[in-house]
Amino acid sequence: MFPVSQQVRWLVDCDSFYASCEVYLNPKLRWLPVCIWWDIVIARSYEAKAYGIKVGTPIREAKKLLPDNAVYMKPNMTKYWQISAALMSYLHEKCLGVEVFSIDEAFFEITKYDQIYHMSYPRIANALKRDIKKKIWIPVSIGLAPTRLLCKIFADIHKPYGEHVALSPQQIDLTLQELPLADIPFIWPQTQKKLTHKCTTAYDFKALRYEYVRDLLGKNGVKIWLELNCINAMNFANKKKPRSINRTRSFNPDFVTAKSAVWSRLSDNIDKACEHLLDVQMATKYIALHFRTKEFKRFGVELKLPQATNNKMQITKIAKELFDSIKFGEIVFRTTGIYLWDLIDATHIQSSLFDAPHHNIQKSKLNEILYKINKKYWRWTIRLWELGGVQKKNDLFEMVV
Ligand SMILES: [Mg+2]
Numbered sequence: 001m002f003p004v005s006q007q008v009r010w011l012v013d014c015d016s017f018y019a020s021c022e023v024y025l026n027p028k029l030r031w032l033p034v035c036i037w038w039d040i041v042i043a044r045s046y047e048a049k050a051y052g053i054k055v056g057t058p059i060r061e062a063k064k065l066l067p068d069n070a071v072y073m074k075p076n077m078t079k080y081w082q083i084s085a086a087l088m089s090y091l092h093e094k095c096l097g098v099e100v101f102s103i104d105e106a107f108f109e110i111t112k113y114d115q116i117y118h119m120s121y122p123r124i125a126n127a128l129k130r131d132i133k134k135k136i137w138i139p140v141s142i143g144l145a146p147t148r149l150l151c152k153i154f155a156d157i158h159k160p161y162g163e164h165v166a167l168s169p170q171q172i173d174l175t176l177q178e179l180p181l182a183d184i185p186f187i188w189p190q191t192q193k194k195l196t197h198k199c200t201t202a203y204d205f206k207a208l209r210y211e212y213v214r215d216l217l218g219k220n221g222v223k224i225w226l227e228l229n230c231i232n233a234m235n236f237a238n239k240k241k242p243r244s245i246n247r248t249r250s251f252n253p254d255f256v257t258a259k260s261a262v263w264s265r266l267s268d269n270i271d272k273a274c275e276h277l278l279d280v281q282m283a284t285k286y287i288a289l290h291f292r293t294k295e296f297k298r299f300g301v302e303l304k305l306p307q308a309t310n311n312k313m314q315i316t317k318i319a320k321e322l323f324d325s326i327k328f329g330e331i332v333f334r335t336t337g338i339y340l341w342d343l344i345d346a347t348h349i350q351s352s353l354f355d356a357p358h359h360n361i362q363k364s365k366l367n368e369i370l371y372k373i374n375k376k377y378w379r380w381t382i383r384l385w386e387l388g389g390v391q392k393k394n395d396l397f398e399m400v401v
Helices: 017-025 059-065 077-094 113-117 121-135 148-157 169-177 189-195 202-206 210-228 259-279 312-324 357-376
Strands: 009-014 034-038 040-044 071-073 099-102 105-109 140-145 163-165 244-250 282-293 298-309 333-341 382-384 397-399
Touching: 009 121, 009 148, 017 034, 017 040, 017 077, 034 059, 040 059, 059 071, 077 105, 077 121, 113 121, 121 140, 121 163, 140 148, 148 163, 148 169, 148 210, 169 202, 189 210, 202 210, 244 259, 244 282, 259 282, 259 312, 259 333, 259 357, 282 312, 298 312, 312 357, 312 382, 357 382
Parallel strands: 034 071, 140 163, 382 397
Antiparallel strands: 009 105, 009 140, 034 040, 099 105, 244 333, 282 298, 282 333
């Protein structure tokens, strides 16, 4: 009925990524229980996990369970994104068709790599894992399988710093027979409830009839069932094109009055929104800046553009002019953000009647180069002057628009 995947994929998934980054930044933390927290634990090292600390454990509870030598840290997302960019850049060099799934996970297709490298797939996985540890200093686990969901399941099996390869139907069935139903990604508790009388393992779910799964669970359940049956049904690279992009960040718990501090937070949102726009290859016709005060009052400014654009320099310049037009007074800010809407496909951008053609080409080329460099290394490798400085200016090249 459906074509069975003949492909070989792998998922590279960093082990306890935030905690591993902190160990990389400060090797003295190695072997210590490390908790990254923000009211609750958002990441922990395997040493902390051994004490029963889970993601989501309130920090007070964690402190009761952990020994005195445990280390508690607030997340440093800037650094984590830098390390993630280094890893993704390394992976792009090694393999074609990288699908970045999250800050610390990426899929690739590696069909026939065994013939190209004259090595078995388990040996390739092991060699890649060791090479990443040597060059990026972050431990990863790898899952090899015909479909993405199976890769994700297999990457979790021998964590940390493990790999699991199952490509033949027999190997896959043997692995799934050992896997509890609850351990299948994207099977939420309500779905589990519907299945409990029929299945206890992932293999039981895989062996159900297609029509039964379709009628009981609908489209999403079918996708999981297909992937378990080695049929490609999930593609994380082809995400739906959005109709709008919104980036908002709150100042909570520290409210802000200074105009420069508001711009600093807003500029970060503008940067991310522009990057998202270029990721999905769309262009915007409207730009709006929105704010919320400490008392939850909302206000904003917006502008309809004469032509749709995805040019970061242009969007930043307009956003800065809109921002400067606001009279601030004594407002205490809670959140700020940017909203881009009425998005169109970037290939449909019309050039301005009043710009010389070569000027337009130069601008779009510069935009593309900026995007590629920042994508390859880190999103602030080259930062627009208008967006303002960041904490460590030494790392950056600044650029005047
Ligand atoms: Mg991970």
